[in-house]
Amino acid sequence: MDRTQFLLGLALALFSIGLLGVIVRRNVLVMLMCLELMLNGVNLSLVTFAQQTASTVGAVLVFLVFVVAAAEITLAIPIVLLLVRDKRTLDIDAYADLRG
C-alpha cells in the first residue's frame, strides 16, 4: 500500500466516520464533534495532496478550514445552549418539532 493511498483512505474513513457519528449519535455535542471529525478528514486529505503535489494552496485551505471550524463551533455552542435551555436535554430526538 502506497503512503498516499493509506493517507487518503484514512482521510476518507475519518470523513465517513464523522458523517456516521452525525447520523448515529444522539448527543448533540457528540454530533458536533463528529462534524469536526469530518473536517479533520478533509484536512488530512488536503495536506496529503498538498504534500503530494508540492503546492502551498492546499495548506492555505487547511488553515481556512481551521478558522471556519472554530467559527462553526463558536456559533453552534450558543445555539445548543439555547436549545437546552428550552428542553433540558441534549438528545437530538427531542428536537423534532418541525416536521411534515
Added chain:
Amino acid sequence: MFNAGLPAFVLNLVLFLPLFGIGLLIVSPSDRHDFTRWLTLAVMTVQFVLTAWLYTHFDGSVIGLQFETRLPWIAAWGVSYQIGLDGYNVLLVMLTAFLGPLVVASAFSAITKDVKLFYVMIFGVQFAMMGTFLAQDLFLFYVFWETMLIPMFLLIGIWGGERRIYATIKFILYTAFGSILMLAALIYLVWSLQTTAGVTSFAIADLVKVRLPVEVQTWLLAAFALSFAIKVPMFPLHTWLPDAHVEAPTAGSVILAGVMLKMGTYGFMKLGFPLFPDATLRLTPLLMTLSVVSVVYGACLALVQDDIKKIIAYSSISHLGYVMLGLLSLDLIGIQGAVFQMVSHGLVAGGLFLMVGMIYERCHTRQLAAYGGLARLLPVYSVFFMILTLASVGLPTTSGFTGEFLVLLGAFKAAWPIYQGGHSLPLILAVVSVSGVVLGALYMLRFALGFLYGVAKAPHLPLSDLNGREKSILALIVVAVFAIGLFPDEPMRKTEGAAKAYQQLVTTSRIPGRAP
C-alpha cells in the same frame, strides 16, 4: 409601427380595451356597483363596435393577415408581438366581441358579491380570449391561451355554485396538463425551425414551413392535440366540462361555452393541423373517430341528465365533435361548416346558458324535474328558449343548421371517394355522425318537454317574465342566430380565403427532403 394604418391601430385598441377597462375599474369607487356595471358594459360595447367596424373592412378573399401589427418583443428568441385578423379568426373575434357586452349585461342582477373583482375578471378573460384569437405568434398565443385560465379559475371559483372549488380545480388541472405538453412541443418546434432553417422565430407564418419527419410531427401534434382536445373538449378528455359549466356562474358558462371551447377547435385549425400535415394525415382516423364518438357520446349523456346546465354542457361536447369532423374532412364545405358550427355553437349554447341563468336567478335550482309548463308561466322566455333549442337541434333557418349541414355534407363528400378507394372508416364515421342529428333532437326536446310543457310548476311562484334587459340580450342573440342561418354567405366570404389556405396547408406534405 402599424403597417396598415388606422385599422391596425383599431385592432390593437380592440385587444387592449379590456385592459383599459380594468384600469378604469381599479380607479373607480368600489361601492357603486351600478356605475361599475355600466362602465363595463360601455367599454365592452365600444369594443364590439370597433370590432364590427373592422369586420366590415375585412377582405376575406385575401389569404394572409390584415390589419397586422408586428413589434419585436423578446428579440433574442424571435418572439414578437404580432397580431392581426385573418379568415381563421375574424368570425371568432367577432363572436367574442359580440358576446362580451351580453355577458356583462347578463350579470347585472346575478352578481352581487365582489362586483368589481367580477368585472375585472370578465375584462381579463375577454382580453385573453381576444389575444388568443388575434395572436399570430406562437409564444404570444401560448401566453394568452394560458392567461385565460386564471380569470376563469377565479370566475368559477368565486362566483360559482356549491361544488365550485372542485369544478374549478378540475378545470384548471385538466387544461393546464394539456398546456404543459404543448409548451414542450412548441419549444421543440421552434428549435427545429432554428436548426433546420436557421430562423429563430415564433411567427406562425414561419413555423408552418418547418419540415419534420413524420414521427416527430406525430409526437408534436399529439402534444398540441392533447391541449386543444381538452379545451374542445373531445372524448375522453371532456369530464371537466360538465362540472365547470354546472358550477360556473352564468357569465362564466357563457364565456366557456360561447368562446372558450372554440379555442380548442381554433387551435386545431390554426395550429395543430397546419403545422403538422403529415401527422394529421396519420392521426386522422383516430381523431375523426374520437370526434364522432364525442358527437354520439355527448348526445347520449345529455339525454340522461337531470341538471339543465349539464344537458347543455354535454350538448356542447356533441356539437363540437361536429366541428372537429368538419376540420378533419379537409373538404372546403366541411371546413366552412366547422367554422360556422363554432360560431353557431357560441351563439346558441351561450344563449341557452344565459337563459338557464335567467331562470336560475328566479328559482335557484337547476333540476329539470323542478320545472314544468314554463310556456304558460313565462311566455316570452319560452319563445326565446324554443328558438334557441331548435337552433341547437339544428333546425333549418337557424345557425345550427348551417354548421351541421355543411359539416356533415363535407364529411360525407370527403369520405365517399375514400370509401370507393377501399377504406370505409371515414364513411362509417360520417354516417354515424348523422345519428347526432336524431340524438340532438332527442335530448333537446326532452329538455324542452320537461321544461316548457306540462302542468305549470316552478320552485318560486309567481315568476316574473323577462325584463327589458334580458329581452334585449336574447333578441340580439336570436337575430344573430337567424342571420347566420339564413344568410351565411356574407360571413362565408370572410372566411373563404382561410378555409382554402387551411386546406392547402394540411394537404401539403412537409416531410424533409420531399418536394413541396
Added chain:
Amino acid sequence: MIETLLRNLDTLLLFLFGAGSLAGAVLMIVARQPMRVAMALITTMVCLGAIYGLLGVHFIAAFQVLIYVGAVMVFMVFVIMLLEVREASSPRFSQVLWPGLIGFAGLLGTAIISVWRALPLPVGDIGQQNYGIASFSATFLKDYWLHFELTSVLLLAAVVAALAVINVSRRVRHG
C-alpha cells in the same frame, strides 16, 4: 542502513499515528460519555497533527494542535462539563443506527473505490522550504492576503452572530 531504517521508521510512525487517529475516530462512535468522545477526538487530532509533522507540514501540525486541541476542544470540553450532569441515562445511538451503518459501509466503500483507481499519484518532493513557518507565512501573506483578510471578516461575522445568539438567550431569559 540507518537511512533506510529511518525512512522505514518514518513510514512506520505514519502508519502508527494513522491507526491511532482511526482508533480515536472509532472510539468517538462507540464511547458513551461525551467527555470520552471529546478525548477520543483529541487523540485523533493529535495523531493527525503528528502525521502532518511527519509529512513535513509543521506549520499545519502546529496549528492543528494549537487551534483544534488548544482552542476548539477546550471550549468543547468546557461545554460538556457544563451540561454533562443531565446526560447520564440517555441511550448512545439513535434510531438510524443500522441504516446509518449500512450507509457508512456504502459510503466508505464507494468513496475508496472511487479514488483508489487513480492512485498512486506521481510522488512529488517534500519541499521543506515550502512548508517552513517562515516561508509559508510569507507565501500566505503575499499570495493569499485576501483570504487572510476574509477570514477576519468571517470571524467578525461569526462573533457578531454568536453575540446575537447570546442576546437572544438573554432576551428569552428575561421573558
Added chain:
Amino acid sequence: MSSMLTTIVLLPLLGFVLNGVLATSFGGNRVGKPFVIAVGCGLPILSFLLVIQSLLDLRASGYAPIIENAYRWARIGGSDFGIAFYFDRLTAVMALIVTGVGSVIHIYSVGYMAHDKSFGRFFAYLNLFLFFMLLLVLGRSLLVLFVGWEGVGLASYLLIGFWFDDLANARAGKKAFITNRIGDAGFLLGMFLLYQGLGTLDMDRINAAFSTASNGSPVVMISASLVGILLFIGATGKSAQIPLHVWLPDAMAGPTPVSALIHAATMVTAGVYLVARLSGVYLAAPEASAVIATVGVATAFFAATVALVQTDIKKVLAYSTVSQLGFMFLALGVGAYGVAIFHLMTHAFFKACLFLGAGSVIHALGGEQDLRKMGGLARKIPITFITFAVATAAIAGIPPLAGFFSKDEILWYAFASSRGGSPLLWCVGAATALMTAFYMFRLLWLTFLGSSRMTVEVEHPVHESPLSMTGVLMLLAMLSALGGFIALPHFLEPQLPLPSVPEHLHHFETLLLVISVMLAAAGLGLAWFLYGGSSARVDRLQQQFAGAHRWLSGKYFIDELYEQVIGRPLVWVSDTLFLRLGDRFLLDGTLHGLAALGRSGGGVLGRLQNGNLQWYAWFAMVGIVGTLLWSWRHV
C-alpha cells in the same frame, strides 16, 4: 311578376310574424280576433290566388317550368347553394292543394278554435306551417325542400303539442319530431350522396342527370338505388310508413284542424311528393322502387287492420291516413307517379273532410272522441253527417266519388305496371280496400247511426257547428265527390309519364274495376251487418278472435317493441354505460385516483420529513453513496 313564387311563400310567413308577435302572449296580445282572422286566413287565401295566377302563367308559357332565384345561401369553392323556387305542373298541383285545402282549413279553424285562449298562437302556427309547406313544395333544390321538410316537422311538433298543459300532447309532438328526424337522417345521407355524385342539389338537374346518364356511368348507377332508398327513409318518416309510422296516430293529440291539414292532407304527403318529384332517380332505381312498393302496400294493409278495431274517432282516421299513404307509395313504387299524386289530391279532399267532420263531431260533443260513446248523431248534426258520409263513401271507393277513381287506378297499376306491378301487390291492395270500406262505414255507423250511447250531459247541448265550419265541410264534400273527375294523371303525364302496361294484361282492366267496386260494396255491407243492429254480433266476434283483437287494438305493440328495443337500451347505454361506467367510473375515477395518488404521495413524502435531523443526514449520506455509484457508469 318575377317574385311571384317568393311572394307566395312569404305571405304565410308574414302572417306568422304578425300573429306571432301581435296576437300571442309573447307579444302581449295587442290585437283582437278580427285582426288574427284577417291576417291568418287572408294571407293564405292570397297565396292561393297567387298560385292560381302562377298556374295561369305556367299555362301561358306552355308549361315551361318557372324558375325564380331568391338569393344565394352559400357559396363554397365551386359549390353553390342557392335558394330558388321552381314551378311546374307537379308543383302547381301540390301548391294548389296546400294553399287551397290550407285556406279552407284556416277558415274552418275560425269556428273550431273560437273559444280557445290561444287563438292567435294557433293561427300563427298554422301560417308557419303553410310557409314551410310551400317552401317544401316550391323549392327547386333539395336543400330548400329540406328546409321546408324540417320546418313542417317543427310546425307539426308545435301544433300537436298545442295544448301543452297536458304533457301527453307535448310528448306526442316530441315523438313526431324525433321519428321524423330519424327519417331525416336518411334524407340527409341521400342528399349528400346525390351531391357527392352530381355536385348539385337542384331537383330538376338531378332528374335530368339520372335520365340522361348512360349505363356506363358508374357513379350514377351505383348510387341511384342507394339514393332512392335513403331518400325514401326520409319519406317513411314524414309520410308515416313502416317502420316510422308510429308517430302519426299519436299526433292526433293536436287540434283537429291540424290533424286535417297537416296529418292528413298536406304534410304527411310530402314523402309522396318527394318521391314523385325525384321520379328521375327512382326510374333509374328499380330496386328502390320495389322497396317502396312493398313498404307501401305493407303499410296500407297493416294500418287498415289496425283501423278495424280502433275506438277513437281520430285514431281510426289516423290509421286510415297511414293506410292511404301506403296506397300512394304503392303507386309510386310501381312507377305510377301521376296516380300517386292523384290519390294524394283526392285523399286531401276526403280525408280533410273526414277529419273536419270528426272535428265537428268532437266540437259538438264537447271533446268526446270515443266511438263507443257516440251514435245516432245523424239527426242532431245533419250537415256534418251528410258531408261525412260522402267523404266516407269516397274513401271507401264507391263510384263515382273521388276515391274510387284514384284508388282504382292505383290497384290497376299495382297489378299491371311494367315497372314492378304484380298480382300479389294487387291482392294485398284489394284486401286493404275491402278493409278500408269496412272500417270507414263502421266508423260512420258507430258515430252517426244506430242508437245514442251518449250520457245525458254530453248529449243535451249537442248542436250543429257554425257556418264557417259546415261551409268548409260542404265544400270539401263536394270536392270529395267530384274530385275524381279531374284528370290529374293526364295533366301530369308530360312530366310524370305513366308506366306502360303489357299488352296481355289490358283485358283485365274491366274485371279488376268490377272487383274493386264489389269490394267497396262488400265492406259497406259487412259494416251494416255488424254495426247496423245490436252490438251482440260484434261482441261475439270479438270474443271469438280475442287474440287477434288484442293484437290489433294494441297496434301490434310496435310502440312497446320500439320502447324495449330502442328506447330502453338507449337510456341504459347512456346512463349506465356512458354516464356511470364511462364518465364517472372510468374517466373521473381515473382522475380522482391520480389525484389521490398525488395526495397520498405528498403524505408519504411528508412522513419522510419526520423532524429527525439524523434521518435528514442519512438521506444525504444515501444520496452521496447513490450518486457515487451512479458516477461509475460508463467508466
Added chain:
Amino acid sequence: MISHAVLTAMLPEHLLLLGIVLLILMEVTSRWQRASLWVALACVGGAAVVAASLSLSGYSATPFAGQFSVDPATLLAKAMVLALALPVLLMSRDDFADSGEFALLLLSSLYGACLMQSADSFLTLFLGLEIMSLPLYVLVLLAYRRPQSAEAALKYLVLGGVASAMLLMGASLLYGASGSLGLDSFAKALSATHPIAGDGLSRAAVVLVVLAFFLKAAIVPFHAWAPDAYEGASVPVTAYMATIVKAAVLLAVVRLFGVSVLASPMLELLAVLPLASIVWGNLAAMKQPSLRRMIAYSSIAHAGYLFYALLGAAAGRLQAVAFYVLAYALMNLLAFAALPSTADDVQRDWLDNLRGLFHRAPFAALMIAMAMLSLAGLPPFPGFIAKFLIFRNVIAAGHTTYAILGLVGSYLGIYFYLRVIQLMFMGPDAAVVPAGRTHGLAMAASLICLTAALLLAVFPGWVLAYF
C-alpha cells in the same frame, strides 16, 4: 499591492463592510439603533447601484489572480443579489423593529453571497459560502418567536456543516487530481472533452462538490433541512433564504460550471436529482398547512428547475439562471412582503388563516395570488417566461425527454399554488380572524417587487439583453 483595482472591483463588498462596521459601532454604542435599517438600506442599495453601474460600464478586473475577479456578469449577479435584499430589509420592520442585529447579520451574509460570485478558487468560494452561511444560521433563530427557531437553526447548521465538509472533500480530491484549487479545474473535470474527466478521483471530486451545492440549494435527497429551517425562521429570513441565498448559490454554481459541456454520467446526475426535486417538492407541498413550509417545498422544486438550467448550453446558463432567479425571487418576496403580520408568528402564515383574506386585505390577497400564479409558472407572469427560458435551453441542448419530464413535474405544482388562491378568494372566511395588517414598509417592498415583476413580464427581452 493595494492597487486601484482592489478598491474598485471590491467596491460593493467594501460598502457592505462599511455598513457592517457602522452597524457594529451603533450596536456597541447603543445609539441611533433606530437608524440601523436605513444605514443597511443605504449600504446595500449603494452596493447594488455600484455593482450594477460597474456591470453596465463593462468593468472587469482581476485584483487577485486566480482567487478573485470581477466581470460584468459577476457584477450583475452581485447587483441582483443585493437589490433583492432591499425588499427583505424593508419587510423586516415587523419582526426586527428595534435591533440592528438583523441588518448586521444580513449584511454579513450578503458579503459572503457577493464574494461567492467573484470566486475563482475554491478557497474564495468556500470562504464566501461560509461567510454567507454562518450569519444565516443565526438569522434563522434571531427573531426567536418560538422555541422551534433554535431547532431549525441547529438542523440548518449541522447539515450546512456537512455540506461544507462535502465541498471541501470534493475540493481536496480535485486538488489531488489536478494539483489546483482553481474553479477552472472543476469545469475541466466536469467537462466531457477533458481527459481528466475519465479518472475516478476527479469524478468523485465533481460529485462531492456538486452534491454539496445540491445540499445548499436543497435538492432531493439533500433537501430535508429546508422545510424545517424555513418554517422555524421568521418571515423576512425565510424570504431571504428562499430567494437570495438560493440565488447566490445557483449563480455561484453557474460560475463554477463555467463553460463545461455536460456528459453522461454527470448529465444524468444533474437531470435526475433536480427532476426528483421538482416532483418531490411539488407533491410534498400539497398538504402543507403553512405558507412558509409550502414555500420551502416549492423552493425545493424551484431549485430543481434552476439546476435544469445547467443542462443547457454553457452560453445560456447564466442568462437562464439569472432570469429565473430574478422572477422567482421577486415573486417570493412579493408574497412574503404582502403577508399581513400578526402578533403570533405561527398564525401569520397558517394557510387556514388566509381564508377570505381578499375581503380583509384585498391588496395583500391580490399580491399573494399573483405571486402564487407566477411561482406556478402560469403566463403572463414572469415565472412563466423564466420557466420557458430554462426549458427552451434544455430542449435546445437536446434533452427533450428531461424537459418533458420536468414540465410534467412542474404541472404537479400547480395545485398547491392555486389552493392558496382558493383559500384567499373562494373559501368561507377564517373562523377566528387574527388581527393583522401589512406594514407600510412591507407594502412598499411588495410594490417594488410588483413593479419589477411587471417589468420582467412585459419586457422580458429588455431584461434578457443584459445577461
